[in-house]
Amino acid sequence: MQRTMAKRPLPPADHHAARFARQREADRTATAEDYVELIADLLREEGEARAVDLARRMGVSQATVTATVGRLQRDGLVETKPYRGLFLTPSGQEMARTAKARHELVVRFLIAVGLDPETAETDAEGLEHHASEKALAAFARFLAEREDGGR
Amino acid sequence: MQRTMAKRPLPPADHHAARFARQREADRTATAEDYVELIADLLREEGEARAVDLARRMGVSQATVTATVGRLQRDGLVETKPYRGLFLTPSGQEMARTAKARHELVVRFLIAVGLDPETAETDAEGLEHHASEKALAAFARFLAEREDGGR
DNA sequence: ATGATAACTTAGCCTAGGCTTAGTTTCGGA
DNA sequence: TCCGAAACTAAGCCTAGGCTAAGTTATCAT
Numbered sequence: 001m002q003r004t005m006a007k008r009p010l011p012p013a014d015h016h017a018a019r020f021a022r023q024r025e026a027d028r029t030a031t032a033e034d035y036v037e038l039i040a041d042l043l044r045e046e047g048e049a050r051a052v053d054l055a056r057r058m059g060v061s062q063a064t065v066t067a068t069v070g071r072l073q074r075d076g077l078v079e080t081k082p083y084r085g086l087f088l089t090p091s092g093q094e095m096a097r098t099a100k101a102r103h104e105l106v107v108r109f110l111i112a113v114g115l116d117p118e119t120a121e122t123d124a125e126g127l128e129h130h131a132s133e134k135a136l137a138a139f140a141r142f143l144a145e146r147e148d149g150g151r
Numbered sequence: 152m153q154r155t156m157a158k159r160p161l162p163p164a165d166h167h168a169a170r171f172a173r174q175r176e177a178d179r180t181a182t183a184e185d186y187v188e189l190i191a192d193l194l195r196e197e198g199e200a201r202a203v204d205l206a207r208r209m210g211v212s213q214a215t216v217t218a219t220v221g222r223l224q225r226d227g228l229v230e231t232k233p234y235r236g237l238f239l240t241p242s243g244q245e246m247a248r249t250a251k252a253r254h255e256l257v258v259r260f261l262i263a264v265g266l267d268p269e270t271a272e273t274d275a276e277g278l279e280h281h282a283s284e285k286a287l288a289a290f291a292r293f294l295a296e297r298e299d300g301g302r
Numbered sequence: 303a304t305g306a307t308a309a310c311t312t313a314g315c316c317t318a319g320g321c322t323t324a325g326t327t328t329c330g331g332a
Numbered sequence: 333t334c335c336g337a338a339a340c341t342a343a344g345c346c347t348a349g350g351c352t353a354a355g356t357t358a359t360c361a362t
Contacts, residue, residue: 017210
């Protein structure tokens with residue numbers, strides 16, 4: 001049995017470094033995922049995703065949206081038709097699909113462990129980018145068990 | 152009853168924007184927390200926290216550590232005595248204390264919902280910065296119940 | 303059909319957080 | 333004691349992601 005006190009020695013340095021590297025990697029993709037997810041939502045709910053709406057919903061200036069969308073375009077995730085909104089490339093759609101699924105899963109999980117839906121939604125925004133596949137699998141398992149046990 | 156399909160309409164734009172703002176705020180403090188937490192760990196476990204060890208454990212160059220530590224110093228979290236390592240100011244210690252508590256809580260929670268300890272540790276690194284107070288409270292509640300039920 | 307308004311872009315600036323390469327300092331062992 | 337290796341700093345560069353202010357350009361309503 002492990003000690004309960006926070007006295008476990010530090011992990012080996014390279015191990016430790018790998019965690020932070022994963023972390024930085026996740027940070028780099030987080031913005032792309034947020035934009036792509038939001039574009040997909042807007043396309044679905046409003047029929048179009050205009051830069052001005054993205055700016056409004058992200059709480060950011062239009063200039064920032066222009067710059068970010070430029071990077072997304074460079075990375076093959078988004079296409080633009082000025083004054084006709086933004087569109088997702090196939091790989092953008094793919095990213096949006098998995099991002100949304102992840103988001104939904106995290107929200108449902110947070111609610112299941114006792115968070116109110118509004119806070120769950122807010123927190124999911126931050127947490128969804130940092131949960132590993134293993135963690136997501138554990139969340140899904142937890143939800144499945146919860147549903148079985150509940151009936 | 153709400154629809155189960157992901158068809159809930161988008162939240163109001165300002166609402167939506169506020170979530171992302173919180174998010175960006177958390178991102179800004181994440182690096183500081185990671186450094187301060189690691190410095191505290193090194194001081195506790197090794198007796199000193201040298202820049203070179205931070206670099207090794209963060210997986211980053213020494214120059215990057217110098218720059219980051221400069222910002223931490225500017226922000227009143229850290230003090231340096233060259234060749235004698237890094238030290239935390241009272242407010243740095245405070246930050247380390249709460250960061251560590253949060254980290255421990257998230258790890259224990261992740262293990263409780265079925266993650267293996269190693270992955271829990273890795274994921275906690277990313278998740279701890281993005282869980283709200285409400286979420287942390289929910290995690291703690293969950294663990295408490297779990298312990299009651301378990302006996 | 304044209305002109306005001308709204309949408310979008312450009313330019314220029316900033317900070318955080320990375321990097322490498324090239325110095326400085328300090329410490330410790332011969 | 334002194335000198336080489338290790339620790340640290342400095343300089344200069346880069347990208348992402350923010351900002352404002354100043355253009356452009358489409359669209360739509362008259």
